[in-house]
Ligand SMILES: Nc1ccccc1C(=O)C[C@H](N)C(=O)O
C-alpha cells in the first residue's frame with residue numbers, strides 16, 4: 001500500500017470563490033488570552049469553495065441533502081484519467097478508456113491553472129456522458145474544476161443529467177501531481193444536516 005496523496009485545495013483567504021459568493025474566512029473568535037484556556041476558531045465560507053461535493057439539493061429543491069448521502073460513494077476504488085484540454089468533456093474523449101467496473105471516476109483536465117483565481121471558463125461535462133458513465137456503473141464523478149457545467153449556465157444540464165443517472169459530483173480536486181491509474185479514494189463530506197454540499201478532504205492512495 002502506498003502513502004496517502006492529498007488531492008484537496010488548501011482553504012484560506014486566497015482560495016478562489018464563485019463570483020459573488022461568500023469569501024473564505026477563518027478567525028480566532030475567542031483567543032487563549034480571552035478564554036483563559038484555548039484558542040477557538042470560526043470558519044465562514046461558501047460550500048462550493050475548494051474541494052467539495054454537491055448534494056442534489058444544490059440544484060434540486062427536492063433533492064437529497066448532505067447527511068442523506070451514502071458514505072460508500074465517497075470511500076473506495078477510484079480510477080484517475082487524464083484528458084487533453086478540449087472544448088468539453090465528452091463521450092468521444094473517453095471512448096478509448098476501459099471503464100469496466102469503475103464506480104468512481106476522477107478526471108484530470110488541467111484546465112484550472114491558477115486555483116487562487118476563479119476561472120473565466122472551463123470545459124463542461126457533456127450531459128450525454130451521464131448515461132454513458134452510468135452504463136459502466138459509475139456512481140461518482142470527480143473533476144479538477146469548480147463545476148461540471150458552463151460557469152454561466154442557469155439550467156445546469158450536466159448536474160441534472162448526472163443526478164438523474166445516480167452519479168454524484170465531486171468538484172475542485174487537485175490532480176496535477178496524480179498519475180493516471182487505479183486508486184483508493186476517501187473524500188467524506190461532513191454530516192451537515194441541511195446542506196447543499198460539503199467541503200471534503202480528498203485523498204488517494206495507489207490501489
Ligand atoms: N456557488 C455558486 C454561486 C452562485 C451560482 C452558482 C454557484 C455554484 O456553485 C454552482 C455550480 N453549479 C456548482 O458547480 O456547484
Ligand SMILES: [Zn+2]
Pocket residue numbers: 047048052053054146171197
Ligand atoms: Zn459545487
Ligand SMILES: [Zn+2]
Pocket residue numbers: 054146147148159169171
Ligand atoms: Zn456543482
